[in-house]
Amino acid sequence: MDRVLAFAAKATREAEVQAVESRFTTVGFETDRLKEVQTREGWTMGVRLLVDGRVGLSSTNDPAEEEGVVRRALELAPFGPEVNFELPSPQEYPEVPTYDPAIEGVTAKKMVEFFRSLLADLKAAYRDVLFEGGVTAGTTLLSLKNSRGLDLSYRKSTYAFWVSGTRVQGMDMLFVGDRQRSTGPVWDYTRVKASVLRQLDLAKNLVPAPAGRVPVLFTSRGFAGTLLGPLLAALNGRTVVQGASPLAGRLDEQAFDASLTLLDDPTIPLKPPARPWDEEGTPSRPLPLVEKGVVRNFLYDLHTAARAGARSTGSASGGIGSMPGPSASYLQVLPGQVPFDTMVANVQDGLLVEELIGAGQGNTLGGEIAGNVLLGYRIQNGSVTGRVKDTVIHCNLYHVLRDIGAIGQEAEEVGGFLSVPPILCLDVSVARKE
Amino acid sequence: MRDRIEEALRGHNADYIELRIEEIEGTHLSFRNTELEDIGRSRSLGGCARALVKGGWGFVSFTSLEGLREKVALAVSQARMVGGKRLKLAAGPLIDEEVPPTLPKDPRTVPLAEKVALLREYTDALWSVPHIQSTGLAYGDRYRRVIFANGEGSYIVQARVDVNFRPWAAARDGGDVQQYGVSLGSLGDYGLVEGKHKEVRGVAEKAVELLSAPRLHGGEYVVICDPILAGVFAHEAFGHLSESDFVYENERVQELMVLGRRFGGPHLNIVDGAAIPGLRGSYKYDDEGMPATRTDLIREGVLVGRLHSRETAAKMQEPPTGNARAIDFHFHPIVRMTNTFIEPGTASVEDIFAEVKDGVYAKNWYGGMTSMEMFTFSAGEAYRIRNGRVAELLRPVVLSGNVFTTLENVDAVANDLDFNQGGGCGKGGQAPLPVSNGSPHIRIRSCLVGGA
Structure with a gap:
């Protein structure tokens, strides 16, 4: 990111570079069964340059493309939107916890067991409803630097699970479902289970x-x-x-x-x-x-x-x-x-x-x-x-x-x-x- | 690259493995009112590995191309974790081919200054209409080059360029605001965007015209849909039911969607196919390396086929159709539509209007959603039909109903098939996927129409 700012400095005094790095593991269920386990990892960098009151933007996910991404943003800047602001300088930021270290203990196996248990409870009440859903857990690292000396980053954790049920009777279809999201792992599905069962009960x-x-x-x-x-x-x-x-x-x-x-x-x-x-x-x-x-x-x-x-x-x-x-x-x-x-x-x-x-x-x-x-x-x-x-x-x-x-x-x-x-x-x- | 990919795929203990390596480059450009609001150019490079072991799938996506072999191995070990019954995918041919992109006019060769200048002309065209309150133009082009290789020995390189363009305008009279817009798209043809001054001005004129249009009293009407709206209906309301991942493991849905079941009259024929060339949903091989086909879904009113991936085709023991698509390397392929359309009938457009004493002519598409059996579509434009003729313009209407009843209620299909290439389809978090929809004018004998 520093190299990006160094390249940009040759052309403008107002440059900003942002990077997001993430890694997520997801277990997916279909028709009441575990269907897939996925891992997604990625890195992306975005550049915003202010040149003569206009903005040029570009992004890449190739870390070796530091000069290219700046060049593309500079090419776009003469056509870019007109703006009238300055990038912020370093200042006081509130203390906001965004990372729950418990996320590190979440394994695909645990997520599978958790969802299977939710599924068993739902199936016990409604055998004729087919369920799908999943659990995902991961971390994201966000970084932001600009030419006014801003140099920030924080890590955040994400955990989520969702379930949806389908019941088909002749030409009648019923769709129910709910989801929950948090920064740390949640091994209690009481609320989601109650919500789905309530929807099914009311739809009888x-x-x-x-x-x-x-x-x-x-x-x-x-x-x-x-x-x-x-x-x-x-x-x-x-x-x-x-x-x-x-x-x-x-x-x-x-x-x-x-x-x-x-x-x-x-x-x-x-x-x-x-x-x-x-x-x-x-x-x-x-x-x-x-x-x-x-x-x-x-x-x-x-x-x-x-x-x-x-x-x-x-x-x-x-x-x-x-x-x-x-x-x-x-x-x-x-x-x-x-x-x-x-x-x-x-x-x-x-x-x-x-x-x-x-x-x-x-x-x-x-x-x-x-x-x-x-x-x-x-x-x-x-x-x-x-x-x-x-x-x-x-x-x-x-x-x-x-x-x-x-x-x-x-x-x-x-x-x-x-x-x-x-x-x-x-x-x-x-x-x-x- | 080919050596690295083939090496990464060798010697894994899995029932099936594949790798996709993709390069994507996009330009987007948007105007809001008279100002350029956003302009950007993005580039991404990445890939994904997918493995099947005993019916369970493992999937790994990545943006760093280091350690490809380990990524495939991770997908295999994740697939093994799933476990289950052994599954043999529907057989696929061994293909070794490089498919060049379809490029009537490559948008990447058009200088950015020219694109910006053209959109400025269109912005002027929108604002030349009095009573316009706000406008927008969005342009995008996207190049995607995919290297697909699987453990069976296929190696396919395909590239495509997708182009889309959406002008809209809102007109205001006191507290009353009316909007109108159109959505256009093409497979590799920048020509789509050129010379559209009259059409773009027409968008603003329509928004203004809507201000003085009366509201329709909600209720059931005879409805004639234009090719755009009817095509969206074919895609949204019926097409999604034909995607076998909704059918293959649900016995109730299988009973509902059993081949041979009658869904409409003998004049109703619905088709999907990426093998039809030159449309926005066209390709030669899908994202599982299967050849594109043309699939009859409804023939003479009767359900005769559906859309498959290699997995759903195997499980349902039906022929594969080459409909497994992924929006990019972050996602695994799922069953999707391509170019979906209602085939033309024999009646002329005049004929199908002639018999309608009182009805609604619904045109263009503003938005829509389905939940399989139920659908809701906003028509961008609607007119009253009186004594067989198109009469006064109405405020935009919402059509809503049950898919099965509505298909049965299609009582006339005209002969003027036309394709709408502006669509983008969303499913399973993967959107917008380039597709096209088509239809001639169709008549629905009874449909719930809400005023908006």
Whole structure:
């Protein structure tokens, strides 16, 4: 990396080089059986040069190509995006643990035994469901240097397991599943097992969906998979400076129901997205995005912050060989007061939604959410009566989050990077195929 | 290199072993509004080893080409860990060949300055339309050269260049925002991107037009799909069910997808095949070194075939089809589609519209997902059909339904087959894989249409 900076120094005073080295072992199961064991190892280096106010980018995974990668970035720079920021100098960084040494004790054999045990429990309850899934464990070493003397690196560990079940009966197919992610090994699958069994239990009988405008209760996973994506896109500084965000210009305004508080925090120890600094070397810090319904901050990297006349929030990511962009790290929606069971009990006639397909289509920036219910249930007179199919729901994010029915007491971690409670949305349009 | 690869493959105690060494070079370029947003050039070199021992697979991917033999040995020992019943893969021919890339116009020979200048012209074309709020253009080309060698003695070198181009625009009227975009692609042809000023301007015009279009009241309608949307339907809704890795170990799915089962009327024929030349999903050998084929999936409404890897073909005792593909060396090959299409029928497009008193004409594709039996697609553009004629433009609609019912409901297939080369398919974490989809206009007698 030093040689890259030395080559770059001949042409520019603003150069940055980033390297990622990783090694992962994965065990994969198919149709209730161990199918494969994989090892993936890799190294990639990305270079970003600022030349006369423009950026040139390039990447390589050939360590011997130090001069070539600089040459390519220099060739691109005259055409590159215009920018107006300086690379950061060394500064204070928070102490953020990202590595759990217990990862070193994880062997393929242990992962196989762990998953087999989960599988045996699930099969004991549902013999007719076929399961697939796997366990992965590995480490990543991230390094960042720049021409202003920045010289940073940290190691992170990652562990994850996931399981999905398929049941086919005639032309009826049911898909259930869950996953969990952490920095250290987890040999307790209680939560995932309970979640999968709950999905299967609730899906036992099919009932017709309600039609018209009804309340929809999204589980933590349902909330994360439908409403959060478009909401985060609107809070992204890139969307804001492009003028495409419906929240642009609305800082400190009450845009949502007062029960909604949203926080991004990359400094929580040992969470999978934890990091002491972002991909540009800006120190990490907790960032309130929405407080009691009031928009407080947008997510910025150096480039979007400079354009917005703001400061980087330490949210740069995703940029090996291409422009980084702002994105959330560990996102928390603060839980509310209502227990999940009470939320269900308060619904006269509505839906409980675990997963939609197609929710990311359409005019999502405008807040339009439309999708087919992949896994969802009908709630009648305060209890879940069965699974619904052939049902399409449609709502507008800004409309339903303006006046929230209730936010649940129990926040669940989804995918290792979100902590989300269930949410009750009123007045959602539901259509079903007769 | 050949000596090193062949040496690395010699003398392992496995039922099957293979090595892939790949070189990938890509350029990407994107505009957001009138500014160049991102430009980059990447290069990667790496490989992977895969081994089969008693039905279990071991896989190792790497970016350093040192110690190839040890990498194969690690894959073998991982495969041995899996254990199980012995599996003999479907027989493959021994091939020793270098396949040159299909390159009608090699994008790598076009200077970057020329690419940037052309995209600037297209940006101007988008912004020449009043009421445009935001626009985007994304261009990418990717060269991938693969050396494939297996323990059976095959040694295949193949290279391909994939080109894609996506213009979009959003128009705004007060708080109302409407978007429109198209997705184009080609196998090794930069010509795809050239001379598209009129089409690109049309994208912006359509976005503006949508602002004043009425919403459709959701419900069941007679729907006519244009070749793009119908092709995506063939791929997403039916094609994925034909991928044998979904079928081969699941008895229930085997009952559902039993060959000979009727899925539609005698006018319904669906085909997949990488052997059809010059399309984005075309190749000569797949990533297991098997020759590409052309596979009938549905013939005259009846299920007659499916897509296989060497493993699924052996387990189902069906002929291999050369459909095992990997997106790059980080991944092992899995069963994938290539060029998937509905064959043309005999009716003219006018004929299939003529009988529709009240319906929806859904065109282009904006997004879509399936969960095998259920599908949801956003059409980029939709019109009302009244008395056999295309009437007013509607706000974009979402088509949704059950795959089997919808296939049965296809009651007319026109004669105007056309291919959409802009697709990228995702499966098992491997995306976007270059594919093409095709179809003539088709009519669905009843389909759930949601307004968006």
